[in-house]
Amino acid sequence: MMLTSQRAHGKRRKRIPKSLENQVLYKCGFRCCVCRTNESSVQIHHIDQDPSNNIEDNLVAVCSNCHDKAHTTHQLSRNLTPSRLFEFKINWENEIAERSSKSMLPENQGNLSNAMWTFVNHQRLPDLMSGYGLKFEPQLLHELIEDNLIDVQGNLKFEHDVNPTKAVYTIYDHYRWDNARRIHSLFLKAVDKLIMTVRPIELGAIWTKTQIKNLISPGSICFCFRGFMFQRGCSIEGVENRHAYARAKNIELRMLVNSFHIYGTSAYVGHFVGNSRVAALVMVKDIFREGNKLVISATPIALGSGFSIYDYSSPYPLKYGWAIGR
Structure with a gap:
């Protein structure tokens, strides 16, 4: 097992603006985009592991367990690579948006x-x-x-x-x-x-x-x-x-x-x-x-x-x- 350190990128962490953090959390329904758990404490992870790259496409909401996995490389299992994390992000955000919209329609309300x-x-x-x-x-x-x-x-x-x-x-x-x-x-x-x-x-x-x-x-x-x-x-x-x-x-x-x-x-x-x-x-x-x-x-x-x-x-x-x- 090899742990990937953010320091290896040589970039200093930049604070994610609160407005951007709220957008990311809202779009994912305040849930982890990977395991989709209802865990109350979700965290924002930088997909490319560059803590200074605060753009929405590079930010994904994950639970603490998946956050640890995203910073860890395993030789005998499927890793949470940047491409996989981005795919999880897009798929889950689209599902949340669609489910939210459908919930507003009368035929889905009763x-x-x-x-x-x-x-x-x-x-x-x-x-x-x-x-x-x-x-x-x-x-x-x-x-x-x-x-x-x-x-x-x-x-x-x-x-x-x-x-x-x-x-x-x-x-x-x-x-x-x-x-x-x-x-x-x-x-x-x-x-x-x-x-x-x-x-x-x-x-x-x-x-x-x-x-x-x-x-x-x-x-x-x-x-x-x-x-x-x-x-x-x-x-x-x-x-x-x-x-x-x-x-x-x-x-x-x-x-x-x-x-x-x-x-x-x-x-x-x-x-x-x-x-x-x-x-x-x-x-x-x-x-x-x-x-x-x-x-x-x-x-x-x-x-x-x-x-x-x-x-x-x-x-x-x-x-x-x-x-x-x-």
Whole structure:
């Protein structure tokens, strides 16, 4: 057995920036990329064993046991060579990203008939789809275009007007019931496609001030499954803006939910009012301090109701999560 010493490289160790360390740990789900153990203490290893080479591709998260093996050469066993370590890193990070994204989809959260996106931002979603080079489901989009209900960019065309004196109404009241369902189906599929392409940052895995500042910024697409407080606002021509926020450890996620984009009566009167647990896909607008609080101001892209906490399948260890709080 021969132990490889870092000193043999003649390089002085450079401290890994905290922001880079957090990125590496988040991408691997806070687990060892080699044995994938749930060991709480994972370490950062330099793949080329140059302690001054602090670039992300050269850093891999490993448990203490695998870290020792990475610094050891055995003649009669497969060694953790740099190429093998890099392969472990890429494969595990891709698996974590895919599993995390899939956990955000309704069909992976429980009973599909009870769990769904019941708020979709019809104004913002088409822009995001275009920005990421994504297309709406072609067959359904074509049918809706043929019926003059939507344009090629995904912008809706109202089928009929709504009585302005109606006390409460949503965007779906501008369509026949069957057409409203078709439009909602188109946008549900678009939300799922966006999630699987963008791979949103899971706030439940990084809910500390330092990690938030390291990992997210304005424009980031994020997800959390969390109890929110919804405060109803004044109704103007049947539509209201509801202030929604979630708080923990002097951190607050804050967004404005326009009731015009809510699908279904039960969601309108029961899910997005008061204290309610929802799945939230959001785009970050700003991150700022407000006294002792760190505030994430966000635009909701989709909100889901009917999700079961017991079926939440995030690959991130729950002890790291803010996901299942109040």
